[in-house]
Amino acid sequence: MSTTADLERLAEDLAAEARPDRAGTGVSPHRTALRRLRSDPVAVVSGAVVLVLVLLGLLAPLVTSLWGIHATVGHPDAPRPSEVLLFDGYPAVGPPYEPFTWQHPLGLAPRTGVDNLATLLYGLRTSLGVAVVATVLTTLVGVGVGLVAGFVGGRTDRVVSFVIDLFLSFPFLLGALALAPIVVSRFSTDPDGLALAQVVALVAVLVTFGWMGLARLIRGQVLSLREREFVQAAVVMGLSTRHILLKELLPNLVAPIVVAVSLSVPAFVAAEAGLSYLGIGLTGVPSLGQTINQAVDSFERYPLYLWAPVLTVMVLVLALNLLGDAVRDAFDPRTRR
Amino acid sequence: MTGARRGRGLLAASMVAALVLSACGGGGDGDRRDAAPDGIDRSGLGAAGSAKDPDREGPVEIDGAREGGTVRVLSADGLNSMDPSEAYFLNTLSILGGLVTRSLTQYTYDEETGDMVLVPDLATDLGTSNADYTEWTFTIRGGVKWENGREVTAEDVRYGILRSFDRSTFPGGAAYSNDYFLDGDKYKGPYRSGTGYAGVVVDGNRLTLKMERPFPDLPYWAAFPAMGPVPAGEDAPETYLRHPWATGPYMFDDYVPEKSLTLVRNPHWDPATDPARTQYPDRYEFAFQVPATQVDQVLLNDQGDGERTLTYDDVLAENFRTFQDEHPDRLELGPQPCTTYWAPDYRKVTDKRVRQALAYAYPYRDAALAAGQIENVTRVWGENLMPPGIPGRTEYSLLDTAPGETDPAAARRLLEEVDAVGYEIRWLFRGDDPLDVATKDVVVRALRDVGFTPRPVATTVADYSTERRDPDSEVNLRAAGWCSDWPSGGSWIPPVLESSDLDEEGLGSNYAAFSEPDVDRRIREVVMLPTEQQPAAWNDLGRHVAETYFPLFVIGYGGVAHAHGSKVMGHRVDGTLGMPTYKTIWLDD
Numbered sequence: 001m002s003t004t005a006d007l008e009r010l011a012e013d014l015a016a017e018a019r020p021d022r023a024g025t026g027v028s029p030h031r032t033a034l035r036r037l038r039s040d041p042v043a044v045v046s047g048a049v050v051l052v053l054v055l056l057g058l059l060a061p062l063v064t065s066l067w068g069i070h071a072t073v074g075h076p077d078a079p080r081p082s083e084v085l086l087f088d089g090y091p092a093v094g095p096p097y098e099p100f101t102w103q104h105p106l107g108l109a110p111r112t113g114v115d116n117l118a119t120l121l122y123g124l125r126t127s128l129g130v131a132v133v134a135t136v137l138t139t140l141v142g143v144g145v146g147l148v149a150g151f152v153g154g155r156t157d158r159v160v161s162f163v164i165d166l167f168l169s170f171p172f173l174l175g176a177l178a179l180a181p182i183v184v185s186r187f188s189t190d191p192d193g194l195a196l197a198q199v200v201a202l203v204a205v206l207v208t209f210g211w212m213g214l215a216r217l218i219r220g221q222v223l224s225l226r227e228r229e230f231v232q233a234a235v236v237m238g239l240s241t242r243h244i245l246l247k248e249l250l251p252n253l254v255a256p257i258v259v260a261v262s263l264s265v266p267a268f269v270a271a272e273a274g275l276s277y278l279g280i281g282l283t284g285v286p287s288l289g290q291t292i293n294q295a296v297d298s299f300e301r302y303p304l305y306l307w308a309p310v311l312t313v314m315v316l317v318l319a320l321n322l323l324g325d326a327v328r329d330a331f332d333p334r335t336r337r
Numbered sequence: 338m339t340g341a342r343r344g345r346g347l348l349a350a351s352m353v354a355a356l357v358l359s360a361c362g363g364g365g366d367g368d369r370r371d372a373a374p375d376g377i378d379r380s381g382l383g384a385a386g387s388a389k390d391p392d393r394e395g396p397v398e399i400d401g402a403r404e405g406g407t408v409r410v411l412s413a414d415g416l417n418s419m420d421p422s423e424a425y426f427l428n429t430l431s432i433l434g435g436l437v438t439r440s441l442t443q444y445t446y447d448e449e450t451g452d453m454v455l456v457p458d459l460a461t462d463l464g465t466s467n468a469d470y471t472e473w474t475f476t477i478r479g480g481v482k483w484e485n486g487r488e489v490t491a492e493d494v495r496y497g498i499l500r501s502f503d504r505s506t507f508p509g510g511a512a513y514s515n516d517y518f519l520d521g522d523k524y525k526g527p528y529r530s531g532t533g534y535a536g537v538v539v540d541g542n543r544l545t546l547k548m549e550r551p552f553p554d555l556p557y558w559a560a561f562p563a564m565g566p567v568p569a570g571e572d573a574p575e576t577y578l579r580h581p582w583a584t585g586p587y588m589f590d591d592y593v594p595e596k597s598l599t600l601v602r603n604p605h606w607d608p609a610t611d612p613a614r615t616q617y618p619d620r621y622e623f624a625f626q627v628p629a630t631q632v633d634q635v636l637l638n639d640q641g642d643g644e645r646t647l648t649y650d651d652v653l654a655e656n657f658r659t660f661q662d663e664h665p666d667r668l669e670l671g672p673q674p675c676t677t678y679w680a681p682d683y684r685k686v687t688d689k690r691v692r693q694a695l696a697y698a699y700p701y702r703d704a705a706l707a708a709g710q711i712e713n714v715t716r717v718w719g720e721n722l723m724p725p726g727i728p729g730r731t732e733y734s735l736l737d738t739a740p741g742e743t744d745p746a747a748a749r750r751l752l753e754e755v756d757a758v759g760y761e762i763r764w765l766f767r768g769d770d771p772l773d774v775a776t777k778d779v780v781v782r783a784l785r786d787v788g789f790t791p792r793p794v795a796t797t798v799a800d801y802s803t804e805r806r807d808p809d810s811e812v813n814l815r816a817a818g819w820c821s822d823w824p825s826g827g828s829w830i831p832p833v834l835e836s837s838d839l840d841e842e843g844l845g846s847n848y849a850a851f852s853e854p855d856v857d858r859r860i861r862e863v864v865m866l867p868t869e870q871q872p873a874a875w876n877d878l879g880r881h882v883a884e885t886y887f888p889l890f891v892i893g894y895g896g897v898a899h900a901h902g903s904k905v906m907g908h909r910v911d912g913t914l915g916m917p918t919y920k921t922i923w924l925d926d
Contacts, residue, residue: 074778082702298655
């Protein structure tokens with residue numbers, strides 16, 4: 001047991017020595033990466049933005065109740081449409097026709113009179129929730145498949161690689177387009193079930209068509225790690241495959257996994273918004289893409305209604321992407337700065 | 338007499354004078370809620386569509402109208418069957434009847450009153466009947482030709498009428514011939530029963546129609562394309578709908594079903610024989626299934642072809658104010674003879690006061706906003722089941738509130754009075770229609786506020802009308818809409834309030850499952866009255882039912898808000914359909 005641990009440490013030390021970052025000698029590569037991340041201004045700023053947005057999403061119920069705004073028209077305290085809307089459905093308070101008011105900083109939605117800030121916060125929550133769940137699931141599937149395929153090799157590897165290619169060749173959008181009406185018609189008589197089913201279906205679609213990249217990456221890494229001394233030693237010592245996979249290989253794959261995760265979250269946020277915009281994502285729960293879809297019709301008269309969710313998606317995806325880039329740079333020893 | 342079958346997707350309804358509305362434009366900087374178009378002059382509306390002019394003769398000439406040009410028509414909807422025997426949607430009826438096919442009678446727009454007037458078409462008058470309206474005689478005018486130059490004969494008209502009996506070949510068509518004509522329930526049209534039908538008799542140029550029961554409104558039914566000529570031997574149902582033979586001023590040129598239709602001048606149409614139609618533009622080009630946002634943009638921009646474009650869709654509520662403020666001359670507001678109402682099941686919601694409580698609790702304005710309707714334009718308030726425009730109609734008040742007002746306190750008081758707090762209301766909504774879902778949300782809240790227990794039952798757009806028609810479903814209330822096929826109380830009171838045999842024919846159009854022998858008897862009495870007494874009698878009967886039984890309450894009437902380009906002239910609203918008056922359109926190019 002101790003032998004493998006020593007070998008492992010040795011490998012890490014060797015890797016650390018190979019880096020130009022001399023100050024990092026004797027520190028684990030993950031710590032080094034974190035330190036590099038902290039000293040990267042882009043990473044700090046984008047990290048802070050992401051943190052704020054995540055907090056806003058998580059605390060949406062609290063923020064909206066403190067502010068006195070509501071994301072559904074059915075809430076007992078929400079204003080009735082006729083109280084806050086004009087005859088043609090545009091809000092009677094706040095933009096576009098009346099001056100800014102702190103009561104509704106982003107205005108009200110036409111036709112329903114629902115507060116746009118509340119919808120935005122809950123939409124953020126939905127977006128991030130779907131993206132995080134989808135990321136966790138794709139990571140689990142991708143890493144699991146990649147590990148097994150790479151380590152076991154032989155026929156298993158060929159079969160798994162074929163399955164990966166098969167999934168890669170299937171058009172993602174087509175799958176989503178085909179699934180949406182099936183889900184809607186299946187749950188059409190159960191609105192609450194429909195809202196949940198749509199979330200589940202969306203996550204399922206994102207995961208089904210999102211795990212292959214990571215699986216390939218991990219498989220490649222495992223193929224090269226498999227030939228390294230510490231793995232060979234573990235095999236010779238007769239350790240179980242499970243032990244080798246989880247205790248020997250996995251710790252060495254943390255860097256590519258972290259990078260893949262940090263880049264897939266923004267991709268899923270964008271995908272959720274895109275699918276909901278197309279009407280094949282979420283309809284029962286607040287969603288940024290759905291709001292964008294609704295706001296297009298009134299853009300000429302009421303641009304804020306469209307700009308708020310568009311900019312939010314943009315900032316969120318941009319911040320997550322920049323953060324992901326910074327994470328990759330930090331974890332990749334070959335990057336020089 | 339069917340609401341749903343007349344393409345509910347196309348409709349929305351009201352009776353609004355265009356001038357009054359454009360005068361309201363702007364709205365100023367004050368309370369913008371007051372900018373809602375109002376001040377509708379309802380006084381003159383009672384007579385709308387009721388006018389008849391049996392002596393009108395062609396040709397029609399419009400002062401200053403120019404010939405030439407191509408009119409483009411855009412719509413977000415598709416286009417159903419264009420076979421005259423089956424046309425029963427607002428768009429197919431208006432395009433066929435206005436431009437392509439002629440019938441026994443027709444409507445024409447009266448510029449002074451804004452009403453539609455029933456005038457002769459292929460017949461020389463509006464028909465003469467015997468004393469009990471069971472036999473009608475028309476004289477077919479000479480000199481009318483098909484698009485290939487052949488003379489249109491009384492035999493051609495007879496054959497067209499025979500086709501209107503065939504409910505299995507033309508399931509989408511109106512069933513008035515079956516309902517009223519002699520042996521209408523047994524004769525199944527020329528394809529299945531042959532042409533030896535005794536109810537339509539030709540004698541030279543005279544056409545005699547025999548009825549099974551009194552049909553005083555027949556001249557209105559005679560204005561449908563189904564009551565016009567069809568060439569025997571050239572009318573294979575599967576192909577005729579792609580190119581119905583024209584007798585009117587325009588004929589089919591290029592037609593891609595549900596997508597586009599081009600009409601060109603019919604050289605054999607003689608204006609001297611036609612008391613209402615005109616032939617000013619060279620061509621009509623219809624484009625269907627154009628996204629609503631795009632239709633509005635083309636018309637707002639008013640550039641190039643957009644100047645010669647019109648739509649029969651309502652402008653989106655989002656763009657209504659822009660049209661109203663900046664282009665009031667290109668916005669056409671008008672009536673549509675439709676009523677939206679809530680019908681509690683008379684067998685289940687048995688207490689009149691509970692039904693009244695529902696009427697007080699209903700969130701009229703909230704629901705209209707959530708559904709994208711514009712107050713006083715596409716949703717007009719009122720309490721009479723019959724919308725403005727029906728002859729004999731009067732305004733009356735059944736509740737203590739003004740029409741369109743919600744009074745939660747009154748609703749709660751009534752519920753407490755009958756000890757029915759917590760009363761469960763179950764009704765259908767379309768879970769895959771965002772507007773319907775939003776409407777459901779505000780209604781649920783309003784009902785809950787006054788002490789009802791709302792239990793909306795989800796269904797789909799596809800299944801909605803079938804499930805609503807089921808008399809044994811779990812719901813105890815049905816949201817319904819009804820549009821009259823012609824301006825007569827006979828198109829309202831019997832279909833909506835006469836008992837139907839629930840086991841045999843289901844609810845029919847009596848969504849409340851309302852059944853009172855006294856009312857049925859009075860309906861039979863009114864049908865037998867002289868025609869000039871019927872309008873007032875229908876209105877009185879409707880009021881009597883509402884005051885005595887309160888079986889349903891009106892949410893609002895429909896109305897339309899069309900837009901057209903700056904070079905399109907003569908686009909008015911045909912109040913019998915809520916569609917453009919194609920017969921008066923020309924281009925100022």
